[in-house]
Structures are given as C-alpha cells and as structure tokens.
Amino acid sequence: MIEVSEQEVHHFRRHGWVRVPGLHDAAQVAKLLATMEKGFAHPPDVNETYGKAAAHSPKDVVSNGDAQTVLLNVRELNLYYDEIKPVCCDPRVGDVVRQLLGVDKVRLFSETYLNKPPAGKATPWHQDWPLQPFDRRDTVNCWVALDDIVLEQGPLQVVSGSHRLGSLYMPVDFSEEQSLSTLLSKEDIELLWSLAAPTDLKMEEVPVHRAPFTAGDALIFYGSALHGAPGNQTKRHRRGYTRSIIGSDVRYTGMPYLKTDSVGLAAGSAFDLPRYPLFA
Numbered sequence: 001m002i003e004v005s006e007q008e009v010h011h012f013r014r015h016g017w018v019r020v021p022g023l024h025d026a027a028q029v030a031k032l033l034a035t036m037e038k039g040f041a042h043p044p045d046v047n048e049t050y051g052k053a054a055a056h057s058p059k060d061v062v063s064n065g066d067a068q069t070v071l072l073n074v075r076e077l078n079l080y081y082d083e084i085k086p087v088c089c090d091p092r093v094g095d096v097v098r099q100l101l102g103v104d105k106v107r108l109f110s111e112t113y114l115n116k117p118p119a120g121k122a123t124p125w126h127q128d129w130p131l132q133p134f135d136r137r138d139t140v141n142c143w144v145a146l147d148d149i150v151l152e153q154g155p156l157q158v159v160s161g162s163h164r165l166g167s168l169y170m171p172v173d174f175s176e177e178q179s180l181s182t183l184l185s186k187e188d189i190e191l192l193w194s195l196a197a198p199t200d201l202k203m204e205e206v207p208v209h210r211a212p213f214t215a216g217d218a219l220i221f222y223g224s225a226l227h228g229a230p231g232n233q234t235k236r237h238r239r240g241y242t243r244s245i246i247g248s249d250v251r252y253t254g255m256p257y258l259k260t261d262s263v264g265l266a267a268g269s270a271f272d273l274p275r276y277p278l279f280a
C-alpha cells in the first residue's frame with residue numbers, strides 16, 4: 001500500500017490537489033500504453049460503451065474528429081480488455097483516494113486514455129463536476145502521466161483552491177477557451193490566494209500548480225477543481241491516463257450526461273453496477 005500522510009490529506013483538502021509520484025510503476029505504465037495503442041487502433045463505439053445518449057444530453061467536450069486537436073482520447077478500455085483491469089482498479093490507487101476523500105470505499109466511474117499530440121492545442125480551464133451527475137463532492141480526477149512530460153509538452157495543471165468555488169460553467173466544446181478573468185470575480189481570486197500552495201506559479205492572476213511529470217506520477221484533484229493544460233510545443237506526444245473515482249455513497253442525480261443516460265441507473269441511486277467496480 002502507498003502511505004498517505006496526514007499532511008498529504010490536508011494538502012489535498014486545502015489546495016484541492018496532491019501529487020503522488022510513482023503511483024504506477026514502469027510495468028503498469030507499459031500495460032496502460034499497450035492497451036491505449038489497442039484502443040486507438042480499434043476505438044470502441046461510444047453508443048456501444050455507454051448506450052445511446054439522450055437527445056438533450058450535452059455532446060462530448062473532446063472529439064477525436066476536431067479540426068484542431070486538443071486531445072485525442074479513447075475511453076473505458078477496461079470494459080473491452082480484461083488485462084488492464086488490475087492496473088485500472090489497482091487497490092493501492094483506491095486506498096490512496098479513499099484516504100484523501102475520507103470515505104470508506106471508492107469506485108471507478110470512468111477512465112480515459114489521452115494523447116495531446118505535437119502541436120496539440122491547450123486544454124481549456126474547466127471543472128469536471130458541472131458535467132457529471134454526482135450528488136456530492138466526493139469525486140476525484142486521478143490523472144497519471146504515461147510519458148515523462150516537460151513543461152513545454154503541456155502538463156496537466158490545476159488552480160489551487162478552486163475546488164471551493166462551486167460550479168463555474170459547464171464546458172460544451174474544448175475548441176473554445178474561457179479565460180479565467182471571465183470566470184472568476186475579484187473575491188474568488190482573493191479566496192484562491194488564501195488557499196495557494198507554496199510552490200504555485202502565478203498565472204492569469206491566480207495560483208496554479210504546474211510541474212513536470214515522470215511517467216507513472218499522478219496528480220489527484222477534486223472533480224470540482226479547475227484544471228487544464230498548455231498546448232504541446234514539442235515534437236513528442238504527451239500521453240496520460242485519467243480516472244474519475246467516486247466515493248461509494250455518491251448518488252446519481254439523473255442529470256443528462258452521455259456516459260450515464262443509458263446505463264440503467266435510477267435517479268437517486270448509488271452507482272451500484274458492475275461497470276462501476278468498487279476498489280478492493
């Protein structure tokens with residue numbers, strides 16, 4: 001198991017994010033990359049993965065067919081490739097997230113394999129939470145680097161303290177970037193600085209955690225935290241693996257969402273389906 005100190009739990013809850021170096025070892029990273037390659041070679045049909053989304057559901061914010069690529073992505077490969085399940089649902093990961101959130105059990109909600117290719121555009125600032133049908137805040141995005149990532153390659157970055165701001169906007173299209181100055185008030189920015197981490201950089205007037213990654217390192221942040229990534233200015237791909245992991249008590253609100261419209265959940269129920277396994 002990975003030791004999570006009291007300071008790390010405090011850091012996560014105060015700043016909204018925490019770094020976990022070496023969350024996955026080289027063998028696990030290699031398995032994730034091999035599965036990702038298979039997934040991109042034979043991308044599962046989204047209507048097969050989730051069932052058909054309701055007509056009024058917002059469309060997917062990132063598409064592999066975008067004219068100017070932000071991120072190429074392939075999803076939920078654990079439903080298609082059994083060999084990745086032990087990595088995807090690694091009990092060590094569940095144990096870390098359980099301790100950070102302070103809940104008894106956590107479950108996998110979703111997983112995405114991401115590639116920001118050379119010249120890939122910036123990932124706009126957004127929160128995951130406004131898109132997701134969760135009734136409470138016990139949700140994280142566990143983002144893992146699958147390559148060594150330098151600053152020019154577009155590492156994932158998080159606005160410290162932004163998990164305290166509530167829902168700012170629902171992204172509809174990643175080809176449009178919302179600037180932080182339009183999203184945030186002066187008082188929001190004051191709050192963010194009161195919650196800044198010592199190593200944060202000042203970007204667009206707010207405290208941002210931005211640092212290089214070694215493959216296997218994770219950045220775990222609340223689903224309500226603002227995050228994004230600069231464009232990839234290098235000739236190398238920037239590959240990552242993200243899981244949305246939720247407390248087992250989180251309930252489905254019934255809000256339209258393409259990942260849940262047709263999976264068979266009743267509004268008000270826990271995500272108690274085989275496709276949302278509990279971490280052991």
Ligand SMILES: O=C(O)CCC(=O)C(=O)O
Pocket residue numbers: 071114116123128141143156227228229240242
């Ligand atoms: O990898 C990125 O650039 C963005 C990933 C992201 O926004 C997410 O996992 O929600």
